[in-house]
Amino acid sequence: MRRPRWWAELSLIAVVYAAYSGGRLLVKGDEASAVEHGLAILRVEEGLGIDAEHPLNRLFTSVPALGIPADFAYASLHYLVTPAVLVWLFRRRPAPYRAARTWLMLSTLLGLVGFTLLPTCPPRLLDAAHGFTDTMARFASYGWWGGEASAPRGLGGLTNQYAAMPSLHVGWALWCGVMLCRYGRTPLTKALGVLYPLVTALVVMGTANHYLLDAVAGVAVMGAGLLLAPYALRLADRIRGRAEAPPVVSGGCETSTGERIPGQRSVRTTADDKQASAR
Template sequence: MTERAARRPRWWAELSLIAVVYAAYSGGRLLARGDEGGAVEHGLAILRLEQALHLNAEHPLNRLFTSTPALGIPADFAYASLHYLVTPAVLVWLFRRRPGRYRAARTWLMLSTLLGLVGFTLLPTCPPRLLDAGHGFVDTMAQFSAYGWWGAEASAPRGMGGMTNQYAAMPSLHVGWALWCGVMLWRHGRTPLFRALGVAYPLLTVIVVMGTANHYFLDAAAGAAVMGLGLLLTAPALRLADRVRATLPGGEAPVRSPIVGGGCETSAGERIPGQRSSTDSADDTTAWGLPSSGDAASVGKAR
């Protein structure tokens, strides 16, 4: 078995884990709706703070997208779809092409997503498009809804607005997930095109979320901050997961000198097919500049 095949996690286990986490996130997001009055106050407070700091880029971008359908319509399509297409595509790409890096990348994304849910719960925020018209914002997705599948309720398909929390604006996980994708493409892509996409995609997302009046600039900044905190928690989370796995029946203990039947030990550098070595665990964390989850296993000498 090749090294790549030995390192790759089980696809069905990964798919189940991602589905469970995403379902918990989606359900929690709906439960964290908050009251409309409080959400509006939070949105206005963010807008006032941005204006005081001269960070209010949302108004000019929104006016540009609103007055120029050639920009506004593609931006609406990007907001409504790329978030749900690019991130899974990058996950699959990592799973297939960079299996030694996949586990840490997936853990980072999941932790950051759950941290975003905490933000939605503690700080429900009205996005610019839902503020009173006197504040100068136009909902481009409502304006150009005839061109897409969405209605007047963010990116939700028509008639399914009740399935989304429109006040889950702070932090912006559109930006957070795009930043994660950008880091993956930049760090693990082998061509200049991948690196260019790694830079362009997060920047484009920041412009889109503000131009469509779905997020404030500080929402975008908070999305990046959440991803940074998730990255810091990734190594401890991986170490904890390894400890828990080792205590379960059939869990993997730290790899020592494996014995392959008949009392004969493996020779140096040899391992049982499908066995996860400690260097694989190290790959998950050291590739990110994070501490390894364990020391390299010693290999016994042949008798």
């Protein structure tokens, strides 16, 4: 299999991420419906007794030694670890790279569909009566973010704060974990592959950026992307094969005896050829 070209991969990833970021910003949805969806998710969790984000958020808020590192992790690792794993796969594991990259991209685009169909208010933006504290805003003086998600201070308007369902923080972390566990060679690498998605799930709930069901939806989106990736790869190979197929000069038609293709040079008939024809 031909090794992917780094510049082509970089261009492809940049285009997909720009489309995802732009689309995520364009499908903000109205605040009322986003709040309604957030409260509906919270009611379902409370009814099932699985609203783990409540105790985690209280813990992260009351213990700054947990809350501040969690805010840093939420605001940075999502954008650092995933590209690092992609580069590592490209350089060290080129054989599975293409399938892994396709899986990640498809899942990301499926997440965009989720943001479009179900704009959701994260717990931190609900009314204070629901018992959540926005740790990103509470500890904003320790980092570069403001009170508007993980965007740099003053740039909150460039992010969609109602894109909580599904949690791609958890989805991307799961992808990274699978790659590290499957292709890592050392016990430490494999251990990080297990810990990273688990810690990310705790962070997104403890900082009140996502509900538990958002995390579950992030895992589901990655599962759907994994199932669709082989079909996308086969389609891409078919399109590439057609684009690279050499043209057929005669269009598949045979010429009759003595007929020449236009522009074809005539070949002088030798004496031996004449004798062979006479026989």
